[in-house]
Amino acid sequence: MSTVATEAELTAERRSPAPRLPAPRKRPRQRNWLTIWALMLPAIIALIALIAVPVYKMVVLSFEKPNIFTHKYKNVGWANYKSVLGDHEFWTVVFKSVIFDVAAAAATVICGVAVATAMMHMNKALKLAVSTGLLLVWATPQFIGATVWQWFFDTEFGVANWLALHLGFTKEFQHSWYTSQWTAFFVVFLVVVWQSVPFVALAIYGALLTVPEELNEAAEMDGAGPVTLFRRVTLPLIVPVLIISTLLSVIWDFRVLTQIAFTTQGAPYGQTNLLGPYIYQKAISSGAYGVASAIGVVVTVMLMGLSYFYVKIMRREDQ
Amino acid sequence: MTGRRQHHVIANTFGVITLLTSLFPLYWLLTTSLKPANQIRTTDPVLFPHPVEFANYQTAWNTEGFLTSLKNSVIITALAVGIGIGIAFFAAVALGRFWFRGRTLFIVILILIQMIPGEALFVPYVVLSQDLKIQGKMVTLVLVYISFVLPLSIWMLRGFVRAVPKEIEEAALVDGASRAKAFRKVLFPLIAPGIVATSIFGFLSSWNEFVYAYTLTNSPGQYTVPVLLHSFIGPRTADWGAVMAMSVVFTVPAAAFFLFVQRRAVGGLTAGAVKG
Numbered sequence: 290m291s292t293v294a295t296e297a298e299l300t301a302e303r304r305s306p307a308p309r310l311p312a313p314r315k316r317p318r319q320r321n322w323l324t325i326w327a328l329m330l331p332a333i334i335a336l337i338a339l340i341a342v343p344v345y346k347m348v349v350l351s352f353e354k355p356n357i358f359t360h361k362y363k364n365v366g367w368a369n370y371k372s373v374l375g376d377h378e379f380w381t382v383v384f385k386s387v388i389f390d391v392a393a394a395a396a397t398v399i400c401g402v403a404v405a406t407a408m409m410h411m412n413k414a415l416k417l418a419v420s421t422g423l424l425l426v427w428a429t430p431q432f433i434g435a436t437v438w439q440w441f442f443d444t445e446f447g448v449a450n451w452l453a454l455h456l457g458f459t460k461e462f463q464h465s466w467y468t469s470q471w472t473a474f475f476v477v478f479l480v481v482v483w484q485s486v487p488f489v490a491l492a493i494y495g496a497l498l499t500v501p502e503e504l505n506e507a508a509e510m511d512g513a514g515p516v517t518l519f520r521r522v523t524l525p526l527i528v529p530v531l532i533i534s535t536l537l538s539v540i541w542d543f544r545v546l547t548q549i550a551f552t553t554q555g556a557p558y559g560q561t562n563l564l565g566p567y568i569y570q571k572a573i574s575s576g577a578y579g580v581a582s583a584i585g586v587v588v589t590v591m592l593m594g595l596s597y598f599y600v601k602i603m604r605r606e607d608q
Numbered sequence: 609m610t611g612r613r614q615h616h617v618i619a620n621t622f623g624v625i626t627l628l629t630s631l632f633p634l635y636w637l638l639t640t641s642l643k644p645a646n647q648i649r650t651t652d653p654v655l656f657p658h659p660v661e662f663a664n665y666q667t668a669w670n671t672e673g674f675l676t677s678l679k680n681s682v683i684i685t686a687l688a689v690g691i692g693i694g695i696a697f698f699a700a701v702a703l704g705r706f707w708f709r710g711r712t713l714f715i716v717i718l719i720l721i722q723m724i725p726g727e728a729l730f731v732p733y734v735v736l737s738q739d740l741k742i743q744g745k746m747v748t749l750v751l752v753y754i755s756f757v758l759p760l761s762i763w764m765l766r767g768f769v770r771a772v773p774k775e776i777e778e779a780a781l782v783d784g785a786s787r788a789k790a791f792r793k794v795l796f797p798l799i800a801p802g803i804v805a806t807s808i809f810g811f812l813s814s815w816n817e818f819v820y821a822y823t824l825t826n827s828p829g830q831y832t833v834p835v836l837l838h839s840f841i842g843p844r845t846a847d848w849g850a851v852m853a854m855s856v857v858f859t860v861p862a863a864a865f866f867l868f869v870q871r872r873a874v875g876g877l878t879a880g881a882v883k884g
Contacts, residue, residue: 335758338751428862
């Protein structure tokens with residue numbers, strides 16, 4: 290459709306307000322392209338400069354190595370990738386990261402759904418208090434939350450040890466949480482879950498609020514118990530939000546560099562260094578930019594696999 | 609009926625547990641900042657500070673570098689959020705209001721960006737900032753934070769734009785308003801609360817960010833608050849009370865802002881996501 294025709298159409302519409310029938314869906318007006326470009330251009334430029342260029346740089350770096358004497362970077366082909374993928378330590382770190390991520394995301398979603406469901410049945414004041422509490426946790430900087438939790442598990446002055454002793458769980462006086470990889474991971478796990486639950490809980494709670502009360506009543510009238518009610522009525526209605534929050538949890542719980550830096554700092558012996566700290570050490574501490582970039586590329590590709598599902602769900606929801 | 613009441617009892621119990629677990633660490637943070645020094649590191653934890661003291665806040669305020677880093681944090685966050693949200697708003701209008709070739713592709717790219725682990729990108733950021741000779745300058749962090757703010761903001765704002773019925777704007781057009789005027793006078797006021805809600809996430813991701821700030825700053829004059837605090841925290845931390853006081857001062861604006869805009873913010877995050 291030409292510009293002129295569109296213009297004419299508009300004026301025609303303007304002159305005759307009488308027919309209120311919905312106009313047949315017009316094809317996109319060509320005239321808009323200027324507006325669209327003007328609106329999109331800043332975002333496109335910013336995304337290219339701030340994300341595309343660094344990603345490109347990361348890929349380039351992943352094929353390069355600095356000369357020891359001249360410090361000039363030169364192409365070394367797949368050497369960095371070979372050293373990364375052939376490194377036993379890398380796979381150990383990947384394995385730990387994936388397990389940690391899955392465990393933390395699962396715990397987050399389960400707690401989130403439980404809190405959200407409970408919120409539906411709480412009395413009003415408590416509900417307000419709980420949602421305020423969740424929001425406060427959400428707003429608290431990760432590193433501050435991590436610092437406080439790290440302190441709870443302090444060997445000498447930690448509240449955790451004191452509680453365990455006084456509640457009679459243990460007779461051990463000063464348990465050291467950071468000398469075993471398992472208990473050290475447990476601390477990081479608690480921090481991450483504590484920080485991630487608010488988003489999931491509030492998102493799910495928001496979704497639960499949209500479930501019409503009549504549906505629940507009808508199902509109860511038909512004799513559905515709470516479990517059936519949840520599975521057959523509530524769950525299907527909140528599935529989209531549930532999937533999105535699960536995926537986001539998986540993505541977010543993968544990025545735990547800050548939490549580790551402020552709790553275990555890799556203790557014991559770097560065993561709690563997941564991928565974030567691992568890349569960080571390679572890059573900043575050892576200055577191995579090439580290898581670190583190669584790891585970055587490998588990890589990005591792995592996470593992109595997840596996005597396949599994400600995009601699929603989005604597009605289904607879009608229709 | 610008993611079934612229902614039982615529900616409430618279970619739900620309320622669970623609620624109390626949730627409340628305690630979420631708030632206890634924050635309570636500890638706050639009370640520690642109010643304790644006199646001899647009640648902070650004790651084998652028997654002191655649950656209630658007695659007497660309540662504000663000396664730690666005084667120390668925090670006078671700590672060298674605290675005010676500078678606070679100023680840095682404020683400037684960097686304000687610039688990143690302001691610029692990021694501005695750019696995002698225009699893009700969101702285009703994405704939410706017009707059909708055009710490449711629109712879906714753009715949205716898919718936005719999703720893909722979320723998948724790039726932030727830890728992977730700091731190497732190129734460090735190298736690029738060295739190449740451009742802006743390492744350690746405030747502008748570097750502003751740029752990095754814009755890259756955090758932008759994708760999510762476009763995403764959320766698009767949801768808010770789409771939630772405004774097209775007809776309202778069309779009515780303005782029919783009444784003879786120009787497209788630009790219709791945006792400014794009709795669409796913008798309706799989305800304004802959404803913009804505030806969206807900016808909280810940009811605010812949190814910049815204000816609370818540690819890793820990049822730590823990597824990309826070189827000297828105490830450039831530190832943001834998280835980096836400054838990190839330099840105080842460790843096995844040799846001398847004054848936990850002051851560290852906690854600084855943490856409280858730093859957390860309060862974020863928490864207040866978040867509580868203020870919460871309703872729309874949380875809804876918008878998932879609405880933008882679910883509505884695609």
